[in-house]
Amino acid sequence: MCDTCGCEGDSKITYNKPGEEHTHDHDHGHGHTHSYTHDHDHQHDTDKHAHDHKHEYSHEHSHHDHDHEHDHAHEHHTHEKEHDHPHGKEIKIEHDILNKNNALAERNRGYFEAKNVFALNLVSSPGSGKTSLLERTIKELGSELNFYVVEGDQQTMNDANRIAALKVPVIQINTGNGCHLDAEMVNKAVKQLEVANDSVLFIENVGNLVCPSLFDLGEAKRVVVISVTEGDDKPIKYPTMFHSADICIINKTDLLPYVDFSVAKAKEYALSVNHHLVFFEVSVKTGEGMQQWYQWLKENK
Amino acid sequence: MHELSIATNIIEIAEEFVTKNKGSHISKIEIEVGELSGIVIDSLNFAMELAVKETVLERAEFVITSIEGKSKCNKCGNEFSNSDWYTPCPKCLSMDFEIIAGKELRIKSIFID
Ligand SMILES: Nc1nc2c(ncn2[C@@H]2O[C@H](COP(=O)(O)OP(=O)(O)OP(=O)(O)O)[C@@H](O)[C@H]2O)c(=O)[nH]1
Numbered sequence: 001m002c003d004t005c006g007c008e009g010d011s012k013i014t015y016n017k018p019g020e021e022h023t024h025d026h027d028h029g030h031g032h033t034h035s036y037t038h039d040h041d042h043q044h045d046t047d048k049h050a051h052d053h054k055h056e057y058s059h060e061h062s063h064h065d066h067d068h069e070h071d072h073a074h075e076h077h078t079h080e081k082e083h084d085h086p087h088g089k090e091i092k093i094e095h096d097i098l099n100k101n102n103a104l105a106e107r108n109r110g111y112f113e114a115k116n117v118f119a120l121n122l123v124s125s126p127g128s129g130k131t132s133l134l135e136r137t138i139k140e141l142g143s144e145l146n147f148y149v150v151e152g153d154q155q156t157m158n159d160a161n162r163i164a165a166l167k168v169p170v171i172q173i174n175t176g177n178g179c180h181l182d183a184e185m186v187n188k189a190v191k192q193l194e195v196a197n198d199s200v201l202f203i204e205n206v207g208n209l210v211c212p213s214l215f216d217l218g219e220a221k222r223v224v225v226i227s228v229t230e231g232d233d234k235p236i237k238y239p240t241m242f243h244s245a246d247i248c249i250i251n252k253t254d255l256l257p258y259v260d261f262s263v264a265k266a267k268e269y270a271l272s273v274n275h276h277l278v279f280f281e282v283s284v285k286t287g288e289g290m291q292q293w294y295q296w297l298k299e300n301k
Numbered sequence: 302m303h304e305l306s307i308a309t310n311i312i313e314i315a316e317e318f319v320t321k322n323k324g325s326h327i328s329k330i331e332i333e334v335g336e337l338s339g340i341v342i343d344s345l346n347f348a349m350e351l352a353v354k355e356t357v358l359e360r361a362e363f364v365i366t367s368i369e370g371k372s373k374c375n376k377c378g379n380e381f382s383n384s385d386w387y388t389p390c391p392k393c394l395s396m397d398f399e400i401i402a403g404k405e406l407r408i409k410s411i412f413i414d
């Protein structure tokens with residue numbers, strides 16, 4: 001539900017600047033909603049299923065060198081179809097499913113490059129300290145660099161309000177049920193934010209270590225934040241995210257004496273899924289290690 | 302659940318192709334999902350079931366093929382299968398390798414009626 005106007009339909013994505021009336025398109029129509037609750041009458045005619053399975057298996061086998069067990073185990077069928085009715089015209093399309101997002105992300109990237117905007121996509125599990133990191137960075141580097149922030153959360157203006165308190169332009173995207181930002185959301189948000197040339201754009205993604213990894217936003221660098229209270233095996237539990245990141249910030253190092261977290265182990269795990277990763281060990285709370293991060297920001301922007 | 306976004310993308314692409322080919326609906330769609338794509342096939346199946354209602358895919362047979370992960374070692378050049386991200390090169394035990402297959406997420410073909 002929209003926090004500002006209370007409109008129904010929590011799959012609605014909203015864009016809000018703190019202190020302004022809600023700026024999102026107020027479209028209450030039901031253009032393309034998908035029912036999450038309908039009873040899908042799913043009949044499994046066992047004989048037909050067996051037939052299908054065989055058909056698909058032999059089909060696959062002519063294309064790949066996979067061994068039997070492998071293909072067999074991974075064949076998945078949902079929608080059954082009468083088989084006495086031949087399939088229609090086959091079109092080989094070889095179409096990348098993320099094409100649309102990737103294309104839009106490239107447009108964002110081109111826009112950022114043309115304006116010399118250094119865009120960073122910050123991803124992590126909930127509560128690792130992304131907003132705190134941005135707050136401290138803005139406070140300590142705000143006189144040297146020009147910051148803009150896009151905040152992504154399912155609900156609330158909380159994070160945007162924290163940034164707005166520092167007098168930095170910010171827009172909050174509320175994704176409703178959505179578990180990640182995508183290139184289209186960032187495109188819309190950035191248009192409203194009117195980012196100036198030669199600035200740094202922080203995009204704080206929805207706190208989630210799984211879903212955001214697939215969606216390129218057009219950022220220059222992806223920054224994954226992990227805090228020492230989370231367990232040092234996070235990188236191999238969520239390898240897709242660590243594989244797709246460029247920078248890994250290990251936060252809350254002030255808590256190291258109280259938790260069983262080995263920084264060396266975490267780094268080793270992270271490097272095992274992505275040997276290009278660059279690390280910063282920081283405590284946003286005490287400020288320890290922040291200088292190296294600032295140095296990197298200034299050198300790379 | 303990002304699989305729902307993926308399902309929505311699949312439907313959009315399918316609808317585009319049906320329109321382009323002046324068909325009415327799709328009877329079958331073949332999708333390839335790499336083991337390292339970050340997509341859980343069962344979740345995608347579930348998401349598709351929810352999302353296809355009243356679309357050109359509503360009655361389509363939905364076939365997903367998993368593509369094995371493959372990497373090439375930067376140290377010794379060995380090519381090896383890996384369905385996770387952190388198994389070292391079996392030949393030289395190096396962790397320095399590039400993934401060459403398994404990140405696919407694509408529609409291979411559609412059958413239009
Ligand atoms: N001890 C300690 N606590 C920290 C540190 N950094 C952040 N925190 C605390 O961690 C909690 C979560 O911080 P946030 O900055 O809101 O985390 P986030 O990643 O933005 O969270 P979401 O947006 O909800 O995903 C807050 O209570 C912070 O005060 C740190 O370096 N040390």
Ligand SMILES: [Mg+2]
Nearest residue numbers: 130131159204
């Ligand atoms: Mg936050």
Ligand SMILES: [Zn+2]
Nearest residue numbers: 374377390393
């Ligand atoms: Zn090797």
